[in-house]
Structures are given as structure tokens and as C-alpha cells.
Amino acid sequence: MAQSAPPSQEEPTHLASSGKQFRNQLAAVVRSINWTYAIFWSISTSRPGFLTWKDGFYNGEIKTRKIANSTDLTADQLVLDRSEQLRELYQSLLSGECDHRARRPAATLSPEDLGDAEWYYTVCMTYGFRPGQGLPGKSFVSNQHVWLCNAQLADTKSFQRALLAKTASIQTVLCIPFMGGVLELGTAEKVLEDTNIVNRIGTSFWEIQFPTCSESEEPSSSPSENEPGDDEANIVFEDVDHNAVEGMMSREIDCLSDGNLELITKEIDELYGLCDELDVRALEDNWIMSGSFEVMSSPEAASVSDAERITDDVVTLSYSFQSSRSSCFTPWKRSSDSLEDVAASVAGESQKLLKKSLAGGAWTNGGGGGTARARESNVKGHVMSERRRREKLNEMFLILKSLVPSIHKVDKASILAETIAYLKQLEQRVEELEFSRALSRPVETAGRKRHDVAGKILAGSKRKASEFGDANTEKGHLSKKDHGSSNMVNVTVMDKEVLLEVRCRWKELLMTRVFDALKALRLDVLSVQSSTPGGLLALKIRAQHADSAAVAPGMISEALQRAIGKG
């Protein structure tokens, strides 16, 4: 494989090898029936919609033979070479060297060397046909062969090159649809339509393998055996000081027997203009080998171009990159029931792999865009521990989910959110329940509460205590502080509740005495909060009057003082 050769260099060789064989087969076919020329038209790659000259072989009269190497060439080889040379000439005229006023073309041949038939063959290279237009177009579209007798007398609407054919004395032209294009054959004799020939051509194309000999030097046969007309001596190359095309023009005019000058000059002018055009127009796709272009060479061009729209419903564009021999792709056919806009069948399963690759980290640990970065060799260990951790977390999430009845979703965020909400709910309910319970069953709760007091801290009570603290300012406040003995007793009365704050040094049985005092005062304890700030005992007690009789706060504090003061 060529690594450094740019593709544009590669193609011509590629083409040449396949093209040569093709041309050889064309040569074989036309020679087998001894016609004058064969041309293969195919859909242009740069101008889809046009049939243009793809390859051809010229098998007709050769006007001049060059002196230089002619002694070594056989007649056969000359014929085989001729097509190449004609193509070369055409290409040189096509390329920048078509500076009319100036130098001679660089090809082996110059236009004045060409015989009429050769010139016809060369000019054919300039033609392009839309499907339906001209003989090749008609044959292409109808997919049947088209046989034209008396081509020189045909009208230019159906056979555009009629006048050209007349000068070249081409009398019969046959077009056969072939290999995605059209194979055209022509001869100077008048041959009546014969389907046998058509069939033979079709089959023989594939069978004949013409030995390649045009490039290599064959052992030369004696020149004297060549055909008549081979004047070895004195073929004079006339100096071209007027341009080649003009020379052709004058010759064309001379040859005419009809004198229909206008049309001819028009054609020639168009050829002129074509060369000009080609200088300007660059090949768009530089990787497609045959440059192609369009020529409207008949005066009816205007009307033809108007009627160009293909009226077929099914549009088939055959699109050959090279020859269609080995492509995996087939031309697109719009099926009759296909929709204009095919709605995407989104079943939720579309673009699966693409989406996965873009998910970015779905495969990584935690699924949240985190990757454990480590040396390659440590990664496995990390992965295992990560996996275990993950699994543990997942398990616990599931447990949490089962505990909280309101959770219905399975994703972790929802589980946590629901749990938070549930917890809050529960706290509220607990508080409400405690309240209502204490109200409805005072005796039991009080007793129970008393026993539960030691060391018990209720979370909710903190909040309630602070609320009480706020309520103090509104409801009235009675406090007695006994500074002297570092004992403190605060009594605050709200509607139904009494808040007692006691702070004193810890003594044995202190709390028992306090609660006995409260019982004596017929106060039911709702909640107790105890703490030991700085070695002292601090109690915050919420209590409620057992019966409807309210006790004066002063009495309460007195009783408490007595309780803590004893012992």
C-alpha cells in the first residue's frame, strides 16, 4: 500500500489498469464486426444526469502515420495506439493548452493529422447526453438498443451529430444499453438493422479477451506488408502558425458537399467556446477521474433543456465511483410507499450504545461521575472494596426504604428525602401523643414518668423548653432565687402547666424529695430534664395540676426549697 502517494496519484493508475482492459474489450468487439468505432457512454460522476464519453476505441481509417517510430509499428499496433492518441489530442485541446492563437498542442497528434472519421471520433468525446436525449440517451432510458441507418441524413433532433457523421461518412450508428451506460458503435457502411449483431456484441464483449499489445514492443513485421496508404516517406508536418481549430474549420467547410455552413460553424464555435469554458471551470471533485462537462451542440438546445425534467416517477441515479464492479453499496431507490419524512421509531431503545457511551461514567463506581484513580495494578483491589462498600450502602438504603412506609421510589435521593420527612412527621406525632396521653391518662403517665426520669433526656423537650422560655415573658413570671446558698428555684406558671427550675448541690435522695413535694402539692409531672452544670444538679420539670385547684406558685417554690434544703 502506498503510504506517501496522495490519492490523486493513485487513481489514474488504478483507472488505467481497469480501463485498459475495458478498452481492449471494446476494441475486440468493434473489430470483430469490423465497424469503425466503439464508444462507451456512462453517467458522469461529476455531473450526475449526463451520459458522457467514458471510453472508446477507434477502428477506422487512419489518415497519417508519424514517421518517427512507424517503422517499428505494425498496422495492428497503429490502430490500437490510435485511440490513445486521439484521446490524448482531445485532452490536450481540453486542457490549458487550448490557447488558440499560440503554440501547437503537445500531443503526438495535431488536428490536421486527423482524417474525417478520426475527427468525428474525437469530437464525440465532447458530447454529453441527458437520459432521453440523443441516441445514447434514448437507448439509456428505454433500455433497448437503438439502430440508426443513414445517420448522415438523420435530423439533428434525434441524432445530434448528424452533420458530423456526414462529414465522416458514418452511415450507421447503434446504441446498446450496457453495464449501466450505453455502448455505441458506428460504421461507415450502411448496415441494416440486425438484432443478431446486437446480441453478438452483448455476449462477445465478455468472452473476448484481447491480448494487450499496444504498449509493448512487438517484433516488428516488415513495414512493407502494411496496408496500402502507408506512405512512409515524406509525411510532412506542416507548421502550424494558425491554430488547430481554425484549420479544422476550414477543412470542414471544404469537405461539405451540402454547404450547410451555418450549422457547422455553430458547432465549431461551440467547440471553441467549450475549450474556453474548460479553462475556467475547475474540476470539482478531484478524486473522480474523468472530468466531464456538458455540451449543448444543437440549435435546439434551448428547447431540449426546457424539456429536461425527468418525468419518470422513480428516479434512479446510478452513481459509479469507479466502475460499479465491486461496490457494497447499491443505488438508492425511493420505494413507492416510503414516507417523505420517516418518523423516528423511538421505542425508547434507540441509539442504545451511543447513549451509553455518552452517559459518561455509567460504568464507573458509584455511577455519579466518580472514578477511583489509582495505578493500573492497584485498581482491581480498589474496585473490589469499592464494590463492597457500594453494596453495603445499597443494602442499607433498602432497609431504610422498608422502614419508611411512604417510600415508593427506589432511588437513593428519594429514599433519603422521604426519610427526612417521615422523621419530622414522627417527631411531631410523638409530641402530640405525649401531650394528649398525659391529658387523658394522667396517673399512669405521671408514675411512669417519674420512674423514667433518671438520666432521661427527651429530645423534644429541649425545644419545648425554649418555647416556654419565650412564653415566660408573656405569661408572667415568678421566680425566687436564693443566691445565698447557691440554690435556685424558679417557678413559672402557664395556663395549665407549671415549669419548675431547680438548681442545687447534689444530695442523696434529692430528687426523691423534690418529687414527693410535688406530689404533695398535687402536681403531675409531665416531663423532666436534668443536667449537672458545674457539679450542681439542675432540674427542669414540667408539671400540671392534678385537679382543678390551682396552687399558688409561692407555695410551690417554698415546698421545693424545703425539699432541696433538707439534709
Added chain:
Amino acid sequence: MDHPKLPPSTAAGAADTAPNPHAFTCELPHSIYALAFSPAAPVLAAGSFLEDLHNRVSILTFDPAHPSAASFRAVPALSFDHPYPPTKLQFNPRGAASTPLLASSSDALRLWHAPLDDLSAAAPPTELRSVLDNRKASASEFSAPLTSFDWNEIEPRRIGTASIDTTCTVWDVERGVVETQLIAHDKAVHDIAWGEAGVFASVSADGSVRVFDLRDKEHSTIVYESPRPDTPLLRLAWNRFDLRYMAALLMDSSAVVVLDIRAPGVPVAELHRHAGCVNAVAWAPQAPRHLCSGGDDGQALIWELPETPAAVPAEGIDPVLVYDAGAEINQLQWVAGHPDWMGIAIENKVQLLRV
């Protein structure tokens, strides 16, 4: 833990999937996503897509001059293990470093030194040359996974990466450092493509195609936004031959949107002939207006755009060529130096198609 052993790859030719004798298939033991052709040697890198740590990049070789089913096979010596599935693979552009490098993106950008001169069984193994990781130097161990990257062909020192953390990072691979990092979009960036030496474009889940110029990092140009807001754009392809044109793919859409950056906002054409969602799109390497797209309908369609935007027919553009792969086409790559070859990834197979 053992990595999946690579059995001798069966090069199934005509019979199995493609009825076409010019498609060469290589079957691999795992599903394939990333594909990359080497410009220097007839070599294709295929990355597996398994959703865990252990993935493999297989190096396949073929003979473009004399292709045959037998010549399209994996080279086990050069194939290597890869952590996490590579979201994209790309060889260094032609004419770049002397040694062929293969870059891959998953959780970080990695460069592999692949000695492609010797494609025999005795070839030296592919080695990891460097890991370019944008993890912040802080204690966090997280680096955002990369969704895609692109190697700048004009300035081969540069690789631009796209990440789900909404940033695009431009690396200087020769020195192994970050050249610049931009917050490109509002959501995760899905694809990135270089246009010129200092200009790149990116598509994102926020539904926009933006063009960035490294000379002016403060500003970006929005070239297109998806018609239904916030429809993520999944893939982007910039036509290297004619820099005016870009193609983008939308999520859950069977359309290929072709954009002209000189006419932002309005697409040049929307190509609507796929029967399923489109997964991959690629421009032809040396033609100005040809592109190929492959999708869930198993079809690879080659389109030719009209020369002038005005010439787009009302009923939409038809593709010119079609290939039926038989199963969802997940990836599509055109061979850079050989416009008549392209590779597609179908499930666990890689097919080499002649165009």
C-alpha cells in the same frame, strides 16, 4: 481477574451478515463501539464496549490492494487491554509523529504507542505512552469521564477532549500538559471536532453547536440549536474538505442535520431518509459534499448535497447509495486516505465496506 481471551477472529465473508462479497467482516468477542483507521498503515483499531473496567482494543489489519476475507483479521500481538470502554479512538494524523500513536478516551485521555510497522504475530506489543488526566490536584479522586475527543490534523500537538462536566480541554500531547480548558456548555459535552488549527466546535446535551476560537476564549458562536429546546445533540462531524459544512445528530432522531457555519441557525438540509435513529455520521475524506450516515435501521446511506443550498428539493434530499448491514450500525468511519473504503461497527462485528 481474567480478561476475556480473544479467540482467533473469524473473518466471515459473504455468507453470514452481508450478502455482498465486497464487505469484509471481522467478528470479535464483544460488542464494538469505537473505530479508528490508521493513516499510516492498513490498520483498524476497534474498541470494545463492556460496562466495566476490562475492555479491549483490537488491532485489525487488512490489505487494501488485495482485499479478501482472510486478510481482514485481528493482530493479537498488537491488541491491548483498556480500562473502561473507550468512547473514541483515533490515530495521530498523517505526517505527524514518527511513531504511530493511538489515542483513546474513557475516564482519561490515553496515548498508546502502537508499532504498526510489523503486523505479524511477532510484533512488539502496544504500550501505554501517557495518561493525560485532568483530575484536579486536590484530594478529590474524581475526574470526569470523557465522551469524545478529536486530534487536530493541522496542529497535531493538539487534542481536544469533551467531558460530561461541561468542559472542553485542549491538551498539548507532546508536553503532556493542558493547553487550555473551557467551560463550553451548560450541560455535558458530547462531541468535539477541530476545524482549523485553533478553532473547534462542540455539541452538548444542552442542544447547541458552538464554535470556539482559541484566540478569543471568552466568546463562542452558536451555530445551531436544536429545534425542540434541550434536545441533546449527540454527534458532530466537521467536513475537513470544505470547512463550511458540519453535520450533527440529535437524540432519538432519524435526521442528520447539515449546517453551514456561514449561515448559523438554519440548517442547510435535514436528511430524513433513515428508518431508525441515526448513530454515526462521517464526511467523505476528499469530496466536498458527500457524507455517510448509519443508524439503528441497519442502513448506511451515502448522501450528496446539492451545490447550492437553494437547490435542495422540497421533498428532501435522497441518498445516492445505500448499504444494508442487517443490524444496528453503531459506528461509521471513512478511511482517510482511501475514499473507497469505510468501516462500520455492528454489534460485535467490524465490517469493511467498499464504496
